[in-house]
Amino acid sequence: MVLPAAIVWDSALLGYDLGGEHPLNPIRLELTVRLARALGVLDGVELLVPEAAPEEEIRRVHDAGYIDAVREAPLAGWDVGHGLGTSDNPIFDRMHESSAMVVGSSLLAARQIASGATKRAASIAGGLHHAMRDRAAGFCVYNDTAIAISWLLDNGYDRIAYVDTDVHHGDGVQAAFYDDPRVLTISLHQNPLTLFPGTGFADETGGTGAEGTAVNVALPPYTDDRAWFRAFHAVVPSLLAAFRPQLLVSQCGVDTHDEDPLAALSLSVDGHRRIYQTVRDLAETHAGGNWLAAGGGGYQLLRVVPRSWTHLIATMLDRDVDPKTVLPPEWTSTIDRIAPTAELPLAMGDGKDTDHDPWDGTVDQPVDNSIRDTRRAVFPLHGLDPDDPRD
């Protein structure tokens, strides 16, 4: 049986654990894989086991001095700087090794596609999109996704599109390729005036020689599924058609959910499922079917992340799960053991209708301002008319 996607996963990835009450708890990944297994989504699928990335690969995106600081931080008795040792990015045991394992996960996914073994590959532990060249930021130590893109640029790809649907701006990936016309980064996120990292405005459009290859859609707080898809469809497909990528990389953060404790967008699990199906279609239409998916944010650990990323895995494998599917008792009993008071949803969806009214070129709801600002900032740079909804 030839599977349409490779899925990278190993329990060693649970070592990326920021500890204590930190919101990025790796249990979300373990619960995702358990749920996917319980539903049969992973039947007959051999999960690919990553190895820690060597330092030379990490250096594609990060300074040697920063990598040294990460490696030495757990033993250092002083302030190591580089954003390490803060409440967002606490120092933890084997921080370098665990972070290099996440990089290895996304690199393995990239290699699967580049080798022709598969057209789709998932690294659900990846998507640490805030890490910068010389510092940790926003729970992210090494920018696995930027490193994977850099590797792909050296291994046969010279037009890569990155689509980031996390609630936060994909600032680290944008920064890594801001001056590189070979990489189109598109990020849809909650308005940076209201959320970390405070960047991702429509007027951030790419550096000299790469004008138009950074795209930002700053969405109003409380944007729901319908408004989110109105914005997505008004911006993303046209740009992909104009850019003609050979491969689509998506960062699939699910902190856009209405119940996420760290942000204020109002998407549903049904919306997340539709995002993956939409990205799959776009990869087929505009990127030769090549799709590398990384995880990302998501802090409603029990009720949201496992369901949403099970949909991601299922979508990649063309084993789409009906949102009405009842959660399997084998999985809910696990949750009952670890969190007896948690109130779990009953089904794989939230019962939401995600159909949207396409943007018609006017401004008659709050999200239309976001659409207009982004289109006017970048569409002319791709030969597209920002005010014509047919473009």
Ligand SMILES: [Zn+2]
């Ligand atoms: Zn996020």
